[in-house]
Amino acid sequence: MSENLPQPSADQLEPSNSSNKELLQLIDSLSQTPDIGNHDELRLENGELKDYWLKFFEYLGTDQIKNLSESTKTVDRLIQQNGITYNVYDSDQAQSRPWSLNPLPLVINSQEWAEISNGLSQRARLLNEILRDTYGSQTLLNNGYLPTALVQGHPGYLRAVHHIKPPGDIYLHIVAFDIARGPDGKWWVISNRTQAPSGLGYVLENRLIVSKLFPEAFRELRIQHIASSYKRLLDTLTELATPLAQGESVRFALLTPGPYNETYFEHTYLARYLGLPLVEGDDLTVRDDKLYLKTLHGLERIHGLLRRLDDEFMDPLELRADSTLGIPGLLQAIRSGNVLITNALGAGFLESPAIQGFLPAISEKLLGEKLAMPSLNTWWCGEQAAWQNISPELKTQVIKPTFTGSVGPHFQPIVGSQLDEDQLDALREKIEQRPDIYTTQSYLQFSQASTWQENQFTPRTAMLRVYAMANTNGTWEILPGAMTRVSSEDPNVVSIQRGGSTLDTWVMTDKEVDTYSMLSQRSKYINPLTPHGLQLISSRTAENLFWLGRYTERAESLTRLAKESLMIASVSGEDNLNALQDAVSELTIRAGLIPEETPKLSKSPKVFARTLISQLNHKDSFSIGYYIQALNNNLRLVRDRLPSDHSKLVGYMKSSLENRLGNKTSFESRSLIVAVEALDNLGLQLAALTGLQADRMTRDLGWRLLTIGRLVERLVNLSETLGTFFSHDASLSSRGFDMLLTLFDSTITYRTRYQRYQDINALMELLVFDNTNPRSMTWILQELDHEIHHLPNTAKEIDTFSQIIQTCQPIFEDTMNIISYTERVSAAGKKLSNEISSHYFAHIKEQRFAS
Structure with missing residues (x-):
C-alpha cells in the first residue's frame, strides 16, 4: 500500500494538464510574496509549490479556492457558535474575544515530523532528568553545569519541594515546546513551557473545525489524528495514580484559576473532553494529608490534579501567601504521597530562556547524547x-x-x-x-506560513507549539499536531495576546491513520463517577447552577412584570385603576425595577413609565439588564456543564436589549412601543432558555439544583405577587384580574376552563390549589419536595426541608386569609434557600454526608 500513499519529496510534481495549470495560475494570482530571508512554508526555493501543498489545492479545486473567504466566515461562525474565546488583558481590564483561527492549515510531511518528534521527545526526557537532579542530588549545580544563582535565584525554583519524588519519577507529564524554522529550513527550539502548558484544548477545537472544512484533503493527505495522544495521557496518569488510590477508583480533576483566566474556555473544553470535573481552589480541601473535592455528597477523594495554575499559587500556606486560587495544605498532601500533580511543582525555572544555553552540555552529561534539535x-x-x-x-x-x-x-x-x-x-x-x-x-528569522486574509494568500511569521506527553516507561510521545501561531502585522511578534492568529497543524503519516475517538472510550481511563453512580459535582458548581435557575426565573418574571406595568401606564386615564396602579408600583419598587423615590403610577403615569423604561437596561441597578448579565456571569462559571447554546442565547439577549433600548432617557409613545416590543422579544428568548434547561440537560444533581433554584424563586416571586394584589384589592377589577393571570402565566389555562367569567374562587383554585398548573403554589411545592428528595440527604435534613415545605401548604377556607398565607410562603421560600445553601454549598463541617 505504501506506494499509493502521498510521499512528499524534494522535487515539485510537474502539472500534467490544463486544469493543473489553471489551478497554479489561480494560486499565483492570489499569492503575496514572503519577506526576503524567511523560509516559505508553502513553496520551494524555486518558487514552485511543495508537492503536498499542490495536492492540498488539487483536492480543494479552483471553486473552493475562490470561495476561501466563505470558509473564513464558516470558521468565524463555528467559533461563535461553540463559544470559543480568549481573554485579553489590557490596562488591567479583561475582555473576552473570539478565538482567532485561519482556515488554512500548516502541513508538515512525515519525514520532517519524525525529526521534530525525535528532537522534542529527547528534550522532554532531558528536562525531566534536570528536575530529578535539581530536587535531588544537585550534581548539575555542584559541578557547574547550571549556575546556582540562575536556578535558585529563579522564582520558579521551590525549596519547599526539595527531595519530594513524584510517582514514577515523572515530573513532567506534559511539556510544550515553541519551535520555529529558520531561513535554512532547520527547526530550532525557542522556548518551553513546563509548569502548566496551555493550548491542548485549542488544538482540539482547531482540528475539529478545519478538518471539516477540507475533509477530502484531510483524508487523502493521510493526516494523523490526535485523540490517541489524549488517551495516552489519561492512561499514564491513571497508572501513576493507582498506587496512591489504595484500591479506590482513581479520580482526577482539572484545576483552573477561574473564568477570568485568559484561556478559561480551554479549561472547560478540555475538562469536558477528558471527562474530568473542572474545579477551582476553593472547591478542594486537604484533610489528613489527603485531597478532597467538596461535592453535594460531601467530601470525595481526589487522587490527581491536571492543573492549569502556576506553581506559586498552588498552596498559600507554603508558597504565595496572598494566593486565593490554591489549596492550603496541598504541599503536605504531595509530600505524603497522596496526590499526583500534573506537572510536578517546581518546574518553573526551566521556562527561563537562560536555561537553553546550558542544555547542550547537560544533555551529554545526563543522557550521553547531543541535542537532536538545537536551541538558539x-x-x-x-x-x-x-x-x-x-x-x-x-x-x-x-x-x-x-x-x-x-x-x-x-x-x-x-x-x-x-x-x-x-x-x-x-x-x-x-x-x-x-x-x-x-x-x-x-x-532568528522565523519561517512564514500561508494564511488566507483579505481574499489572498498572505504569508505570516509562524511558530509552532508542540506537546510531549509522558509514558510510564520514562519516554515521551509527541502529539501529532500542534498549535501554530502566526503574527498579525509585526513579523517579530508572534503572540495571540497581541493580535496574532492560529492555524491547525496537519502532520502527514506514512503509517496507518489512527482513527481512535475519545468520545466513546474516556470513561475506561479516568472514572469520574462517585461510588453512588453519580457524577462528581463540586459544591461551587452546584451553587452556581442553583443561582442560574433563580436568575433565569427572576429575569423572566421581571420581564413579564415590566411589560404589564408599561401597558397599565399607557391606559392610565381609565377609571377604577388606582388599586391596581398602587399594587404595580409596590411590585416594581420591591423588584428594583424603579427607584423608591419614583412617583406612584396613580400619581404620575408618565414619570413612572419614563423611569421604568430608563431603568430596564441600567447596569448599576437591579434591572432586567442587570439580571441578564448575572445570567451570563453564572453561565461562564458552569460552561463546562452546559451546551454553548445557553451562552449564545444569553448573548443574544444582551445585544438585543442594547440595540433596542440602549439607555432611554426620554419618554415618547414610540419609546413605550419599542420597550414593550423589546420585552416581548426578551420574554421569548427567556422561554427558550428555560426550554434548554429543561430539555437539554441530563437529570443529574446539577440539573436538580438548577430546577430547585428556579422553583424557589418562582415560589417567592408568585407568593409576593399574589399577596400584593390582594392587599391592594387589585384583583377585584377586571384589568387587575387579567394582569394577575398574566403575571402567573396562566391566562390561557383560565380562559380554557372559565372563558371570560371572572371569579375569585376560580382564580384561587388555579393559582393556589391546582396541582397540574406549573405556576400554582401546590404544584411548585410538590415539585420542590420531589426534587429535594433526590438530593443526598440524611433523615434529619429531609425532615428539615419537609417541615419548611409543609408550612406552605394552602390551608384556608376563604380568601381573607390569602395575605397571611402568601407572607408565610414567601418567608418559607427564603428560609428553604438558606437551608439548601448551608447544607450543600458551605461545607462548614469536615464531611457532612456519608459517601
Whole structure:
C-alpha cells in the first residue's frame, strides 16, 4: 500500500494538464510574496509549490479556492457558535474575544515530523532528568553545569519541594515546546513551557473545525489524528495514580484559576473532553494529608490534579501567601504521597530562556547524547564572561527577561537590530546595572506560513507549539499536531495576546491513520463517577447552577412584570385603576425595577413609565439588564456543564436589549412601543432558555439544583405577587384580574376552563390549589419536595426541608386569609434557600454526608 500513499519529496510534481495549470495560475494570482530571508512554508526555493501543498489545492479545486473567504466566515461562525474565546488583558481590564483561527492549515510531511518528534521527545526526557537532579542530588549545580544563582535565584525554583519524588519519577507529564524554522529550513527550539502548558484544548477545537472544512484533503493527505495522544495521557496518569488510590477508583480533576483566566474556555473544553470535573481552589480541601473535592455528597477523594495554575499559587500556606486560587495544605498532601500533580511543582525555572544555553552540555552529561534539535545561541548576562562576550554583538540579539512567572522584573523582548547606537548603549548601561535579569538569544528569522486574509494568500511569521506527553516507561510521545501561531502585522511578534492568529497543524503519516475517538472510550481511563453512580459535582458548581435557575426565573418574571406595568401606564386615564396602579408600583419598587423615590403610577403615569423604561437596561441597578448579565456571569462559571447554546442565547439577549433600548432617557409613545416590543422579544428568548434547561440537560444533581433554584424563586416571586394584589384589592377589577393571570402565566389555562367569567374562587383554585398548573403554589411545592428528595440527604435534613415545605401548604377556607398565607410562603421560600445553601454549598463541617 505504501506506494499509493502521498510521499512528499524534494522535487515539485510537474502539472500534467490544463486544469493543473489553471489551478497554479489561480494560486499565483492570489499569492503575496514572503519577506526576503524567511523560509516559505508553502513553496520551494524555486518558487514552485511543495508537492503536498499542490495536492492540498488539487483536492480543494479552483471553486473552493475562490470561495476561501466563505470558509473564513464558516470558521468565524463555528467559533461563535461553540463559544470559543480568549481573554485579553489590557490596562488591567479583561475582555473576552473570539478565538482567532485561519482556515488554512500548516502541513508538515512525515519525514520532517519524525525529526521534530525525535528532537522534542529527547528534550522532554532531558528536562525531566534536570528536575530529578535539581530536587535531588544537585550534581548539575555542584559541578557547574547550571549556575546556582540562575536556578535558585529563579522564582520558579521551590525549596519547599526539595527531595519530594513524584510517582514514577515523572515530573513532567506534559511539556510544550515553541519551535520555529529558520531561513535554512532547520527547526530550532525557542522556548518551553513546563509548569502548566496551555493550548491542548485549542488544538482540539482547531482540528475539529478545519478538518471539516477540507475533509477530502484531510483524508487523502493521510493526516494523523490526535485523540490517541489524549488517551495516552489519561492512561499514564491513571497508572501513576493507582498506587496512591489504595484500591479506590482513581479520580482526577482539572484545576483552573477561574473564568477570568485568559484561556478559561480551554479549561472547560478540555475538562469536558477528558471527562474530568473542572474545579477551582476553593472547591478542594486537604484533610489528613489527603485531597478532597467538596461535592453535594460531601467530601470525595481526589487522587490527581491536571492543573492549569502556576506553581506559586498552588498552596498559600507554603508558597504565595496572598494566593486565593490554591489549596492550603496541598504541599503536605504531595509530600505524603497522596496526590499526583500534573506537572510536578517546581518546574518553573526551566521556562527561563537562560536555561537553553546550558542544555547542550547537560544533555551529554545526563543522557550521553547531543541535542537532536538545537536551541538558539543563548547567553545569560548574569555570567560576567558571557555578558562581556555578547555585549559588543547586542545588535544581533533578542534581549529577554531571565525570570518568568508573575514574580520578578518583566519587559517585552527587545530586538537589537531595531535599535540605533544610542539606544543600544543605553540598553547596555541598563543591563550592566543588573545583568542577572537579562538573557540574550541570537535573532532568528522565523519561517512564514500561508494564511488566507483579505481574499489572498498572505504569508505570516509562524511558530509552532508542540506537546510531549509522558509514558510510564520514562519516554515521551509527541502529539501529532500542534498549535501554530502566526503574527498579525509585526513579523517579530508572534503572540495571540497581541493580535496574532492560529492555524491547525496537519502532520502527514506514512503509517496507518489512527482513527481512535475519545468520545466513546474516556470513561475506561479516568472514572469520574462517585461510588453512588453519580457524577462528581463540586459544591461551587452546584451553587452556581442553583443561582442560574433563580436568575433565569427572576429575569423572566421581571420581564413579564415590566411589560404589564408599561401597558397599565399607557391606559392610565381609565377609571377604577388606582388599586391596581398602587399594587404595580409596590411590585416594581420591591423588584428594583424603579427607584423608591419614583412617583406612584396613580400619581404620575408618565414619570413612572419614563423611569421604568430608563431603568430596564441600567447596569448599576437591579434591572432586567442587570439580571441578564448575572445570567451570563453564572453561565461562564458552569460552561463546562452546559451546551454553548445557553451562552449564545444569553448573548443574544444582551445585544438585543442594547440595540433596542440602549439607555432611554426620554419618554415618547414610540419609546413605550419599542420597550414593550423589546420585552416581548426578551420574554421569548427567556422561554427558550428555560426550554434548554429543561430539555437539554441530563437529570443529574446539577440539573436538580438548577430546577430547585428556579422553583424557589418562582415560589417567592408568585407568593409576593399574589399577596400584593390582594392587599391592594387589585384583583377585584377586571384589568387587575387579567394582569394577575398574566403575571402567573396562566391566562390561557383560565380562559380554557372559565372563558371570560371572572371569579375569585376560580382564580384561587388555579393559582393556589391546582396541582397540574406549573405556576400554582401546590404544584411548585410538590415539585420542590420531589426534587429535594433526590438530593443526598440524611433523615434529619429531609425532615428539615419537609417541615419548611409543609408550612406552605394552602390551608384556608376563604380568601381573607390569602395575605397571611402568601407572607408565610414567601418567608418559607427564603428560609428553604438558606437551608439548601448551608447544607450543600458551605461545607462548614469536615464531611457532612456519608459517601
